[in-house]
Amino acid sequence: MCNDLAAEEIHRMEVLAFVSDDHQPVLVTIGKVMLAECVVKESTNTNLMLRPEKADDFIGALEKVDTSEVGTPDPETLFHFILRSIKSVANKVGLTSKAYCSKRNKVKKPWFDKECTAAKMKAKIALREIRMYGFDERLRQVFLVKRRHYRKSIEEREPNYYATIREELCNSKSTKKFWAAARKLKPKSRPENNTINGITNEFLKALPESFQSLFLLLFNQILQGQKPPSAWGDIELVMLYKKGDRGDPSNFRGISLISCAAKWFTQNILTRLNKWVESNRVICETQAGFRKNMG
Known part of the structure; x- marks a missing residue:
């Protein structure tokens, strides 16, 4: 979008028609000459x-x-x-x-409990019903309510989870309890x-x-x-x-x-x-x- 020089390389752009879907693909034909060798730029330190x-x-x-x-x-x-x-x-x-x-393993969200999972599932089901029955306004309002409930569940549990860890760190009276609480924190990231x-x-x-x-x-x-x-x-x-x-x-x-x-x-x-x-x-x-x- 920002490189207007690239527009000169476009030979043809066509919107394809799909009868069974509202999302229509776009086919773009370009005439850019691709080099056999590419230069790999080293990242700055x-x-x-x-x-x-x-x-x-x-x-x-x-x-x-x-x-x-x-x-x-x-x-x-x-x-x-x-x-x-x-x-x-x-x-x-x-x-x-x-x-x-730094290498870091994928860590699941420990504060995402069963109630969050249930709220997420209810919001998904409500969204599916909207699409199934032609975007009825009543169903849309039901979906918005369930989505707000899901987001509120997340917003409440995440800070509470880390607040509990901070309290455990502050109140720990032994090295074992301190590091047990510290391991619950997120690993160091870039x-x-x-x-x-x-x-x-x-x-x-x-x-x-x-x-x-x-x-x-x-x-x-x-x-x-x-x-x-x-x-x-x-x-x-x-x-x-x-x-x-x-x-x-x-x-x-x-x-x-x-x-x-x-x-x-x-x-x-x-x-x-x-x-x-x-x-x-x-x-x-x-x-x-x-x-x-x-x-």
Whole structure:
């Protein structure tokens, strides 16, 4: 969506008709030349991570950056200035950390008890009845009530579970009881850095007003017809090993890392489109997947 140069490679796009389904597939024919060899880019050993205790220092240092000299450049130059400023200030404040990966086993949610399971099943059955009987309004209201009950069950049990563990840790009078409670906690996980340029959503949320204005200018320039930054079209594919033979590519699952700024912009577009689609009733009721209050 952000890489307009890729549109030149599309030769044909066709919406196929399925008589038995409302979800119609789209067939896209491209003429991109695939190279026999691909370059594998090594991941960087340094990540940027916004620590809560240094958030005020980061915001204060970023506020001192003079943004008046930027003027009104093209989106490419403007985005490059924003990235350079954020990374420079983050390094100066000391928000860099060494990247590491740790193996962790899948841990089931211990607080998800039988009542949560029953509430989830009731919500699923109610949703199935909606789809079976043509999205009747009465059945829809029943489904919403059962889904709220299911979500409330989860929201209550998870914090209560960890509060109980904290109480056990504080009140434990022996080493054995202390480590028994500690083992119930989640294993150490990698800090979130799911973006290609190292600037995570935490940094974007902490931007001062001066840099918020720069992003507003950037988004408006693109909406008015200018080209998005080329970095928004860059994608880093990280392959996660699942199981089996490591020499078999099918045993890996790919995760695409893209710019958080690009996701921010496209989310704004998606919000506007969803509002327009719902207000104009463009999508039929049987297409309920991923729609608000529709299952």
